[in-house]
Amino acid sequence: MRTVRRWKSITRRRMVNARQQIVGMIIFTFGVFILNAILQTKSLQSDSQGPDGSNLGNRPVTEMTFEPFPDVSTNCVKKVHIFGNLTDMASWLELSSWHKLFKRGEVFKHTADALCPLYNCTLRFTIGTNLTHLKGKDAVIFGALPKAFEGRLRDVISKEPEPGQTWFYYSTETPLRVVNWNRDLRIADLKYHKIMTYRSDSDIHIPFGYYQxxxxxxxxxxxxxxxxxxxxxxxxxxxxxxxxxxxxxxxxxxxxxxxxxxxxxxxxxxxxxxxxxxxxxxxxxxxxxxxxxxxxxxxxxxxxxxxxxxxxxxxxxxxxxxxxxxxxxxxxxxxxxxxxxxxxxxxxxxxxxxxxxxxxxxxxxxxxxxxxxxxxxTFPIQINNLCRIVPHLYNGTTQELHRLGDSTWYKGCRNLPNKDILTPFWPREQMLAYFTWTPWGSKRDGINRGTDIKPF
Missing domain, CATH: 3.40.50.11660 (Glycosyl transferase family 10, C-terminal domain)
Structure with missing residues (x-):
């Protein structure tokens, strides 16, 4: 009988100790999360400042501040999904400020809130390549991670935006390089409502720099x-x-x-x-x-x-x-x-x-x-440039859906993307091409081809 009572007493003490350990671990984890969020927020506020550069000669439009927790006090909250993943984003130096925003805390590392003071609106970002995550979003940004299309292009092309959802295509690269990376000419069949590129005729212009x-x-x-x-x-x-x-x-x-x-x-x-x-x-x-x-x-x-x-x-x-x-x-x-x-x-x-x-x-x-x-x-393009999508989001009027291959960005190179650019162009092949090449826009433009005129 004493043995039974002693065993019950030991069991109760072990249960109490276990509960105390669990509570302690929860308090410690929560404390680390809060401290990490605060430190990351301060870091982001100092690292993500930069000029907007929307028009040549313009000064920066605004600054962007970052919220450490999902609860924000603005009347406007827009859910924005970036098509890509954090692993790829970490390898892009030009997206370092974006990556820091998502890595502010390990618990919610695939979500991030950003306040755009100019529009008094919060952009609630998510990131991923699972197309089911597009559901319920106000906006989707494709192209910021151009290699994310590889192996997923057919599914993305077949997808249609939800009613009231705005699709953006974003690129600081040329269509030639994007097609080369993905080795797929079907890039031209991607859909978008608004486009963000280095071209000045884009809906949102994101140049590498400007002068004033x-x-x-x-x-x-x-x-x-x-x-x-x-x-x-x-x-x-x-x-x-x-x-x-x-x-x-x-x-x-x-x-x-x-x-x-x-x-x-x-x-x-x-x-x-x-x-x-x-x-x-x-x-x-x-x-x-x-x-x-x-x-x-x-x-x-x-x-x-x-x-x-x-x-x-x-x-x-x-x-x-x-x-x-x-x-x-x-x-x-x-x-x-x-x-x-x-x-x-x-x-x-x-x-x-x-x-x-x-x-x-x-x-x-x-x-x-x-x-x-x-x-x-203005390069690397800072995350605050994404605030500029706010005026382009669905406002009740009809949005026209476009095909990427019809855009001035896609058609804006000396040669359209074709199957010849799907393989690397090594220096040896470049030398062979050099003998029939002339500078674009020069008086000699095109006259070398098929002739015995000396190369440039």
Whole structure:
């Protein structure tokens, strides 16, 4: 009998201890969650500020603040689903502020609330590739993670938006690269209501940068400090994408390097500067007078961040190609660049660069814009740009559904996406293409093809 009573007493003590341990674990976990949410929120508030850049010459529209918990005190709450996943998002440097928002806490890491003060509206984000998660959302954003379509494209194409739901297509990449990544021409069949791209005719324009007039011109001393430095080297080029290219870029660089002093950095070059895009590398570029800003694609208005951050933003004269010259004239500071299409051959361009190297007065004309204007980079595209979808959400009027292949973004390149771009374009193949290539928009445009005229 005593043994039974003793056993019952021991059992009760064990049960009490177990309950106390469970309660303690719950309190500890809840405390860690609250502390993590507060710290992540403070970090996001400091990391996610940036200019809106919706129109050239405009100043930032607003700031975005982040709420640590789902309960917010605004009259407007919109549910927005981003098609993609956090694993892919972590590998995209340009989406780092987006990733931090979702990673603010481990418990709700696939949901995040963001307050847009300009519209007094909260965007309640979710992320995932399960199409059932689109149900009940006010908006869906496709394309921000372009590789997310791989293996899922047929299901996405067959899906229809719910009544009152707005579909956005978002891209800072060219259609050539998006199709290449997914190896599927059916990208053209994706549906959307509104489009967000680097093109100025998009419903929401998200350029890599813009320029605006200074409040007052720089003094001679200020101008000399920023633009006149001891530049002892001639031309630099930095690239790590050697095969996802859609014109013969590497042969152009190699042929130019035979004619002028040219230092090449990155996986596609002979030199290195680590980490890439760092302040250290940007400072190193200030030793050069010219920088090759050669995009991976020949597409209208595709003027990448290298033009805004690594060249004109550093007081370096960019030698540009990718978008036609007319686009750089429209979107860039006046007389701030040299375009490949201005020359009949690389030899002619090389001679011009060497002439500018000796003629300081002529060289400085390419930098004179900096007295009166300033370059404003907007890349990486900050999460606050997504606030700009609010005025485009369903408001009771009929929304027109479009096919991506009919958009000016998709049709805006020198060549439409085709099956030939589904495989890597290695330097060897680029060299073969180089012999029949001419710069887009030049007087020689197209005349090489099928002839024995010397290549550019």
């Amino acid at each position: 007039k200074r409040s007052k011109p720089l003094t001679d001393a200020e101008f000399n400090t920023k633009f006149i430095q001891n530049r002892t080297k001639l031309v630099a080029w930095m690239a790590s994408n050697c095969a996802q290219i859609f014109w013969p870029r590497i042969p152009i660089v190699e042929q130019l390097g035979r004619r002028v002093q040219l230092d090449t950095y990155g996986r596609c070059g002979k030199l290195s500067c680590q980490p890439q895009r760092s302040e250290k590398c940007n400072h190193m570029l200030k030793e050069y007078k010219f920088y090759l800003t050669l995009a991976n694609s020949e597409c209208h208005e595709y003027i990448t961040e290298k033009f805004w951050t690594q060249t004109i933003g550093q007081g370096i004269v960019p030698v540009v190609y990718g978008a036609p010259k007319s686009d750089f004239q429209k979107m860039g500071p006046p007389n701030s660049f040299i375009h490949l299409s201005d020359y009949s051959s690389l030899k002619e361009m090389a001679e011009h660069l060497k002439k500018l190297n000796k003629d300081h007065e002529s060289y400085m004309k390419y930098l004179e814009w900096g007295r009166y204007y300033e370059a404003i980079p």
